[in-house]
Amino acid sequence: MRGRLWRASNPGLSEPRRQQLVDELMAARRSVGQAKKADDREAERAARARVHDAKVALGERGPVWWNDGAPDYNRHLVANTPYRDDAEPSG
Template sequence: MASSSPPVTPDGRYFVVRGRLWRCADPRLSSETRARLVSELMAARRAVRAALAGKDEVALKAARAAVDVAKIGLGERGPVWWEDGAPDDNRRMVKNTAYADWFAGLPKETG
């Protein structure tokens, strides 16, 4: 049975899905800001789906841009939200990062 939520790195910067790191949202965001951006992201993803179904390239481009804006606002894309100079490992395979040993120590059914 799959885990209900993906593992999150000890520093809270990434979660792991199928062995790949994905940047978490900036934890410094207020709950109101986060909720608004998540709502915008979900609306943009619905617009992507509708544009794909309708084969509307103009709408698809606009919807994908809206997804990007929301993800940048959340801190999941764009400049990193941490300030210690650590590199951005977003979308990298965890086994090729400084998180490899941590990940190797997790139960096999996670991530």
């Protein structure tokens, strides 16, 4: 997205657990929107914390879930990673 790499969810999560966390993430994101619309900064802060917690539990943030020693390029520009050559359009 916009030239950045984003970490995928942990494939080791069971499907029911993954779905539970995705449901929580979506609910938290809706809460962020509602808080912003109401101009309630405290509620927005709490909702953003819920988003963060769900993303950590999914493995999209926080400690890496893989164990092969590969670096974490989450949120890095593709152009600044070894994947840059894969991202260039072939002509």
